[in-house]
Amino acid sequence: MQDSEQLIKDVKTAFYSIRKIIEERKKRWADWKSHVKENLKTTLESLNEQFKISLEVEIKDFAINLESVICNLKNGPSGFLADDVPYEKEFGFLQFLQIPNGKIQIIVGKPQIVGLVENEEPVKILGIIEPSELNYESILGYFVQYLAEVQEWESNPPTGFIGFVPGKKQI
Numbered sequence: 001m002q003d004s005e006q007l008i009k010d011v012k013t014a015f016y017s018i019r020k021i022i023e024e025r026k027k028r029w030a031d032w033k034s035h036v037k038e039n040l041k042t043t044l045e046s047l048n049e050q051f052k053i054s055l056e057v058e059i060k061d062f063a064i065n066l067e068s069v070i071c072n073l074k075n076g077p078s079g080f081l082a083d084d085v086p087y088e089k090e091f092g093f094l095q096f097l098q099i100p101n102g103k104i105q106i107i108v109g110k111p112q113i114v115g116l117v118e119n120e121e122p123v124k125i126l127g128i129i130e131p132s133e134l135n136y137e138s139i140l141g142y143f144v145q146y147l148a149e150v151q152e153w154e155s156n157p158p159t160g161f162i163g164f165v166p167g168k169k170q171i
Helices: 002-051 136-155
Strands: 055-058 068-073 076-082 085-090 095-100 102-111 121-127
Touching: 002 055, 002 068, 002 095, 002 136, 068 136, 095 136, 102 136, 121 136
Parallel strands: none
Antiparallel strands: 055 068, 068 095, 076 085, 095 102, 102 121
C-alpha cells in the first residue's frame, strides 16, 4: 500500500511540475506576441539609424510560437567573377529566434561568398535567454557581437576555396 501511495504522490508532483513549465512557456509566448517581437524590431531599426548602416530588419513568422526577428547587412557583389558571373557576398545575420520553450535563442550567421568561400562554422549561438532579459543594452551587445563577426571576416576572410584546391570549384 505504501508503494502505491508514494507512486501517486510522485505522479502528482511530476504533473504539477510539468504544468508549471507549460504555464511558463505560455507566458513567454504571450510576452513575445504582446511586446518582445516589436521591441526587438524597433530597437534594431533604431541601431540601424544610429550606426548609419544598410541593415535589413524583418520578422519571420512562418510558424506560430516559432518566430524570429532577423537583421542583416544587405548582400552585395563580392568582387569575384567566374565566366562573367559575379559571386555574391552575404554579410551574415543576427537572429533572435523564439524556440519551442518560449525562450529566445540568439544566433549569428557568419559572412560568406556564396558558392566560393564558406565558413566551416557558418553559425554561432550567442545564447538562450528569457524574453524578459531583452532590453536595449542586451540587444546592443548582441548587435555589436554580430558586427564584430562581420569585421573579423572582412579582416581575415577564410581562403580555403580560393586558388587551386583539388576537387573544389576554382577561381
